[in-house]
Amino acid sequence: MNATVLLFGASGFIGRAVADFLAHDARVGTLVKVSRRQRPHEADWVRHDLVEGHVDELVPLLRRVGPDAVINCAGRLSGDSVALVEANALVTAxxxxxxxxxxxxxxxxxxxxxxxxxxxxxxxxxxxxxxxDPVSAYGVTRLVSTRLIELAAGEGALDAVALRVFNPVGPGLPPENLLGRAAQAIRAAFRSGADHITLGPLDAYRDFVDVRDVAAAIGAAALAGHVPQPVLNVGSGTAVRVRDAVALLVKAAGFVGQVHESDGAPARSRQVQWMAADVHRIRDVLGWKPTHDLDTSIRASWEG
Incomplete structure (x- = not known):
């Protein structure tokens, strides 16, 4: 196999991990990475903004590259409803x-x-x-995207797959998610000499999955000969109390201060107290399973 892959969102948290995975995959002959900003002197990058660009601008790019697989890792975790619709739903359309x-x-x-x-x-x-049945604007926009993929695949109009990624952690973790905010708070405490950090409530359970394992799942979905199911979960299969995950981060950082919990939680997660992925389908369809344990992933999150 000597596949050509076009990767949107290649400069983001998940996109960087996917780019690294594909760069070392013998099945990939050419990897073209896409960014909203011009990257001079980098021949394997092209510039295109999926949010601002139109279909008639995207078609020539696709034809010029001629990829066997197109991967979109771009999107938004936060912002107002308009921004979320544009970045997560309209882009897929x-x-x-x-x-x-x-x-x-x-x-x-x-x-x-x-x-x-x-x-x-x-x-x-x-x-x-x-x-x-999402309870946040973010979840609604991601569900719209997935439904568009299901419709295109079900009609036979496109060979399309949506991967429902649970809570990715690992190298390059951004501050938009809870553990990323915790890491940011710990670093700020180290700089200021503070003896505590304050986070939101930590009593919920989440399914944390290493971003490098997510990248492997994305690569498998992109390069598999046939994917009979258009929607696949990507998670560890285990629910972990967020407080315990933060404790692992505190240990990895060597932070000896206290962790205080406030009353407020982000709107997109406050109603969901427990979540874990059933990963039987992706194991059956793609032969994928996570290989990094949570402690390793969180240490990598802190170390960068």
């Missing part, structure tokens, strides 16, 4: 329509989220067949 025109036989892989499920029953990992 543009990719689907452009690929129908330019590359109807190529594989399209987009990222979804555990937030698409909303509130689930504690103690039972959620399967891909569970009804989506």
């Amino acid at each position: 543009r990719l689907v329509e452009a690929m129908k025109t330019a590359l109807p036989t190529a594989r399209l892989v987009v990222l979804g989220s555990a937030a698409e499920y909303g509130v689930v029953a504690p103690g039972r990992p959620v399967t891909e067949d569970a009804a989506g």
Whole structure:
């Protein structure tokens, strides 16, 4: 196999991990990375803004590169409803329509989220067949994206897959998620000499998965010969109390101060007290399973 892969969102947290994975995958002959900003003197990067660009601008790019697989790792975790719709839902719609025109036989892989499920029953990992009932604007926009992929795949209009990524952690962890905010707070405490940090409530349970394992799942979905199911969970399969994950981060950082918990939680997660992925489908379909344990992933999150 000597596949050409076009990777959108290549400069982001997950995108960087995917780019690194694909760069070392013998199945990939050419990797073209896409950024919103011009990157001079880097021949394997091209400039395109999925949010601002139109379908008629995307089609020539797809035809010029001629990829066997297109991966979109771009998107937004926060912002107002308009920004979230544009970055998470409208972008997928543009990719689907452009690929129908330019590359109807190529594989399209987009990222979804555990937030698409909303509130689930504690103690039972959620399967891909569970009804989506998001409780945040973020989850709604990711669910719209996934539904567009399901429709395109179900109609036979496109070879498309949506990967519902749960809570990614690992090298390059950004401050937009809880552990990223915790790491940011610890670093600020080290700089100021503070003896404590304050975070939101830490009593919820989440499924943390290493971003390098997520990258491997994305690569597998992009390069597999056939993917019979258009929606796949990507998680560890285990729910971990957030307070315990933060404790691992505190230990990795060598922080000896206290961790205080405030009353407020982000709107996109406050109603969801327990979440874990059922990963049987992705194991059956792609032969994928996570290889990094949580302690290793969190140490890598701190070390960068």
